[in-house]
Each structure stands twice: as structure tokens, then as C-alpha cells.
Amino acid sequence: MSSVPSRKIEWDLTPEAFEQLLFWLNPNREQAGRKYEEIRRKLIKIFTCRGCICPEELADETMNRVTRKVPEIIGNYVGDPSLYFCGVAHNVHLEYVRKKPNLLPPPAPDPPEETERDYECLEQCMERLTSKSRELVLEYYQAEKRAKIDRRKELASRLGIAVNALRIRAHRIRANLQECVFECTKRKQEDEMDGGFGS
Amino acid sequence: MTKNVENEISMKMYLLGELTESERQVLEERLMTSNECFGELSIAEDRLVDEYLMGRLSAREKDKFNDYFLCTPERRQKLRFSRSLHRYVLANAEKPQTLWSWPGFLPVLRFPQRVMEWSLAAALSVIVGGGSWSIITIQRLEHVLKQVQNQPAVLAKQSQDLQQQLAQLRARNDQLASELRLQKEQGEALEQAALKASPPPRSALSMVSFALAPGLVRDMEGGKKFTIPAGVNWVQLQLGLVGDDYERYQAVLQNAAGNEIWNQSTPKIKTPKDIPIVVLTLPAKLLPHGDYILKLSGIAAGGDPEDVARYTFRVKNKLQDALRDTHKLKLLWLAQR
Numbered sequence: 001m002s003s004v005p006s007r008k009i010e011w012d013l014t015p016e017a018f019e020q021l022l023f024w025l026n027p028n029r030e031q032a033g034r035k036y037e038e039i040r041r042k043l044i045k046i047f048t049c050r051g052c053i054c055p056e057e058l059a060d061e062t063m064n065r066v067t068r069k070v071p072e073i074i075g076n077y078v079g080d081p082s083l084y085f086c087g088v089a090h091n092v093h094l095e096y097v098r099k100k101p102n103l104l105p106p107p108a109p110d111p112p113e114e115t116e117r118d119y120e121c122l123e124q125c126m127e128r129l130t131s132k133s134r135e136l137v138l139e140y141y142q143a144e145k146r147a148k149i150d151r152r153k154e155l156a157s158r159l160g161i162a163v164n165a166l167r168i169r170a171h172r173i174r175a176n177l178q179e180c181v182f183e184c185t186k187r188k189q190e191d192e193m194d195g196g197f198g199s
Numbered sequence: 200m201t202k203n204v205e206n207e208i209s210m211k212m213y214l215l216g217e218l219t220e221s222e223r224q225v226l227e228e229r230l231m232t233s234n235e236c237f238g239e240l241s242i243a244e245d246r247l248v249d250e251y252l253m254g255r256l257s258a259r260e261k262d263k264f265n266d267y268f269l270c271t272p273e274r275r276q277k278l279r280f281s282r283s284l285h286r287y288v289l290a291n292a293e294k295p296q297t298l299w300s301w302p303g304f305l306p307v308l309r310f311p312q313r314v315m316e317w318s319l320a321a322a323l324s325v326i327v328g329g330g331s332w333s334i335i336t337i338q339r340l341e342h343v344l345k346q347v348q349n350q351p352a353v354l355a356k357q358s359q360d361l362q363q364q365l366a367q368l369r370a371r372n373d374q375l376a377s378e379l380r381l382q383k384e385q386g387e388a389l390e391q392a393a394l395k396a397s398p399p400p401r402s403a404l405s406m407v408s409f410a411l412a413p414g415l416v417r418d419m420e421g422g423k424k425f426t427i428p429a430g431v432n433w434v435q436l437q438l439g440l441v442g443d444d445y446e447r448y449q450a451v452l453q454n455a456a457g458n459e460i461w462n463q464s465t466p467k468i469k470t471p472k473d474i475p476i477v478v479l480t481l482p483a484k485l486l487p488h489g490d491y492i493l494k495l496s497g498i499a500a501g502g503d504p505e506d507v508a509r510y511t512f513r514v515k516n517k518l519q520d521a522l523r524d525t526h527k528l529k530l531l532w533l534a535q536r
Contacts, residue, residue, distance in 0.1 A: 038234075039231070042230055042231055042237055045230070045237070045240065045241075046227050046230060046231075048270075048271050048273065048274065049213060049214060049216075049240075050216075050223075051216060051267055051270045052270070052271075053270060053271060055271060080231075080232050082231040082232050083228060083231060083232065085231065086224075086227055086228055086231045089227075090224065103270065104269075104270060104271070104272070106265060106266075106269075107265075107269055107275050107278075110279060110282075114279075115279075115282075115283075118279055118280065118282075118283045119283045119286060119287070121283075122280070122283045122284065122287055123287065126287065137284075137288070138288055138291055138292060141249075141284065141285070141288045142288050142289075142292035148469070149471045150471050150472075150473070153471075167242060168238065168242070171238075171241060171242045171245060174245060174284070175241070177280075177284070178276075178277065178280045181280050181283070182276060182280070
């Protein structure tokens with residue numbers, strides 16, 4: 001991938017180096033694995049927020065560079081390892097920007113058939129939710145022209161939770177819904193392609 | 200302003216690529232070390248997309264959203280999904296219920312609910328304000344009457360007191376003048392230093408809010424007066440509206456000389472009590488001591504702005520106001536002599 005900064009000296013990630021990285025993150029291997037995934041997910045988000053078109057590749061490049069550095073720093077580094085990743089990510093981003101990567105063209109209007117496919121999938125995914133979650137989504141996101149804040153307070157008190165907890169719950173359901181819709185549209189697209197080839 | 204609102208603004212700016220490099224680094228370090236902060240960012244992303252779909256972003260924010268935020272296919276996917284979600288919620292949301300409505304046989308008396316609320320609020324304000332003013336006036340007149348009854352004896356003492364007061368005021372005047380001079384010098388020095396220095400850290404994002412009601416009087420004395428504390432970077436103006444006729448508004452801020460110093464196009468929002476207001480956020484440095492007129496136009500469906508209200512206010516400087524009060528007292532004393 002041309003947009004990802006490449007090192008002058010190629011270096012392959014070895015199992016030993018990876019083990020050492022995990023140990024640095026947490027002596028408990030299972031927790032270290034979770035921490036690794038968490039850091040990678042956060043790096044992807046940061047590169048996305050910095051306007052990079054290939055955030056996953058830049059995050060992996062950052063992980064690799066830190067893995068390579070671990071033997072040097074493991075004895076002396078003090079503090080949260082996440083901050084070290086943050087510093088390395090900054091350098092990776094600078095190199096990325098220097099390469100003047102191509103930007104995505106502005107989004108074209110969605111074709112009506114795709115919009116309808118999205119909507120059908122959303123309806124299916126909403127059906128799969130529990131009635132409580134479905135009602136929560138409807139109540140939480142409606143009321144554009146009504147007292148949205150009052151409504152959310154009322155909903156939170158009815159559920160016996162704080163408004164902030166309600167916000168997080170609504171966000172989680174929305175994220176799951178988005179994932180479900182994404183999978184559904186992908187499946188439908190594949191089915192259409194298979195149907196097209198078959199005919 | 201609460202920490203939450205500061206965070207929301209900061210994250211929105213981050214998502215639109217509007218933070219400075221140093222501000223961005225500080226936020227990213229928080230994102231890396233705090234799962235709570237990371238979760239807030241995801242929620243802020245959803246909120247930003249919702250604001251975009253509801254047409255609540257300013258023209259500049261909308262441009263940034265299209266050019267910067269939608270830089271990855273995942274973000275575009277999120278927008279498509281949110282569009283479907285909005286459509287679904289709109290199609291399946293329950294119809295609004297009103298607790299009370301005008302009887303059907305009185306169609307002539309049906310006013311828009313918002314107009315009724317504003318009218319009742321205004322009437323109540325007039326009653327409370329008028330009542331308080333009457334009580335204060337009666338007490339003052341009683342006091343004056345007593346003084347007139349004891350005039351001969353009182354006048355001599357009053358003259359003596361006023362002379363003493365004037366002497367004290369002169370001393371205070373001199374002190375304040377020197378303080379003002381010192382403050383000016385320090386301000387200029389700080390301004391120079393700030394110009395040379397790098398942009399301020401994001402932690403300095405502090406804001407004060409003021410509510411403004413549409414002005415019925417045109418002179419500045421009738422407008423709202425407020426003081427912006429030192430160290431505040433942003434001022435939020437919450438503008439009360441008389442009607443609820445437009446979705447978007449255009450605000451133009453002028454100084455006392457009538458020169459335009461700032462403008463913003465923004466959507467109307469609702470308070471927790473469902474009262475429509477327009478909220479403007481502008482840099483505090485645009486509002487030094489002085490008088491201002493804020494003209495608000497509603498943007499009609501055709502896109503043409505229509506004047507709806509004007510708000511007058513005065514930004515006060517504590518030292519200058521104290522000096523002006525001293526001057527007024529001095530004139531009063533001279534008039535009595």
C-alpha cells in the first residue's frame with residue numbers, strides 16, 4: 001500500500017518479538033491480548049479522525065514499529081504503554097502526510113436501490129432486537145421537534161438508570177444495529193451478484 | 200459551562216479537524232489512556248452525523264463534515280446507516296400527545312402554543328416586575344418625605360457628608376485611574392506576548408453564557424449588561440425568540456458604530472422546556488467593553504433572510520464602570536450645590 005510509510009530497513013514481526021510486546025502490555029497473556037486489540041482499535045480511530053484513508057494499515061504499521069522497539073524500552077519505560085503507541089502513531093502520521101496521499105472523491109448521492117436495501121436491512125435488524133431495545137431506540141432518537149432532553153430524562157427514570165447510562169446504552173444498540181445492517185447489505189449484495197452470474 | 204459541554208465541543212472540533220496540533224495531541228493521549236473518553240468520542244461521532252442529517256450544522260461545519268469527516272468509507276457507511284435509522288424512527292415514532300388543547304368549538308381562539316407561552320411569560324414578567332418597582336418606588340418616596348420634613352437640620356449635615364464623600368471619591372477615582380492605566384499596560388504586554396506565543400492549549404477552552412431577550416427598546420440603556428470574566432475565551436449568547444417560525448436563523452453582530460463584527464448562520468434549538476432559542480458561540484475577544492446590537496433574521500424556505508428581532512447589550516469593564524459611577528456622583532454633588 002503506497003500510502004503507508006515504509007521503513008528503509010525492512011523488519012519482519014517475529015513470534016518472539018510479539019510475545020515480548022504482549023508481556024510488556026500485561027504479564028497476563030489473556031489481558032495482554034485484550035489490551036493489544038484495544039490499542040489497535042483506538043489507533044484506527046485516531047488515524048481515521050486525522051483524515052487518513054487507510055487507518056487500519058497505519059495502525060498496523062504503528063504496532064509493528066512499537067513491537068520492534070520493545071526490547072530497547074521494556075527495561076526503562078515508565079507509565080502507560082498506550083502513550084508510547086500514541087507518540088509512534090504521531091510519527092507514522094507525519095510520514096503519511098508527507099507522502100501527500102490521494103483523498104477519496106466527494107461522496108456521490110446514494111443510488112435509490114441501495115438506499116432501499118439499507119432500509120430493508122435496518123427493518124430486519126430492528127425486528128431482531130428485543131422489544132425493550134427497539135422501544136429504547138425509537139424513543140431515544142425520536143422527538144426532533146419535541147422536548148428531546150425531557151423525553152430522555154423521562155425514559156432514563158422509567159428504566160431506572162442515569163441519563164448518561166441511557167446515552168451509552170442507546171449508542172451500543174445503535175452500533176450493533178449498524179453492524180447488523182452492514183452484514184445484511186453485504187449478504188444481499190453477494191446474493192444479487194450470484195443471481196446475476198447464474199442467469 | 201460544564202465540563203461535559205466543553206468535552207462535546209472539543210470532540211466535535213476534533214472530528215471536524217478543527218483542533219490545533221497541540222490540542223489534538225492532548226485529546227489523543229486521553230483517548231489512548233481512557234476508555235471512557237474513547238466511548239465519548241464514538242457517541243460524539245453519532246451526534247455529529249445526526250446534527251448533519253437534521254441540518255443543524257453551520258455552513259462551515261457542513262463543509263468540514265463533507266470534506267474532512269467523510270474521508271473514509273467507514274464514515275460514509277455510518278452516514279448511510281444513520282440516514283436509514285432517522286427514516287425508520289420517523290416512520291415508526293409515536294405521534295406527539297398534547298396534554299391540553301383548545302376546545303374544538305373555539306377555533307378562533309387557537310393560537311400557536313409557543314405564542315401563548317411567550318405571552319403568558321411576558322405578562323407574568325410585567326406583573327412581577329411592575330409590582331416590585333411599585334414597592335421600591337413607594338419606599339423611596341416615603342424616605343424622601345421624611346427627609347423633607349426634617350430638611351433644615353438635615354441639609355447642613357447632608358452637605359457636609361457629600362463633601363466628605365466627594366473627597367473619598369476623588370481619592371478612589373485617582374486610585375482606579377492608575378489601576379486602569381496599569382491594567383491597560385499589562386493587557387497590551389500580554390497581548391503582545393500572546394501574539395508571539397503558540398496557540399493556547401485546549402484546556403483554556405472556557406465559556407460563559409448569557410441569555411438575551413429580544414429588545415423592545417432601541418437604546419443601549421434598555422439592553423442587557425454583562426461582564427465577561429478574565430480568562431474566558433468563548434461567549435455563548437442564548438437568544439430568546441418571539442415566534443417559532445423558522446428552522447434556521449442568521450445573526451449579525453454590530454458594534455455601537457454600526458460596523459458588522461461577526462455573523463453566523465445557525466439552526467434553532469429547543470430548551471428542556473421546549474422553548475425555541477438560538478444559541479451563538481463567539482470568541483470573547485470580539486466583545487471588548489462597549490455596546491452591541493445583534494440583529495437576528497429568520498431564513499425563510501426560499502432562503503431569503505427576514506428580520507425577526509434585535510438584541511442590544513453592553514459588555515462592561517469593572518474598572519471603567521466604577522470610574523463612570525464616581526463621575527456621576529460627582530456631577531450629582533455639584534448639581535446639589
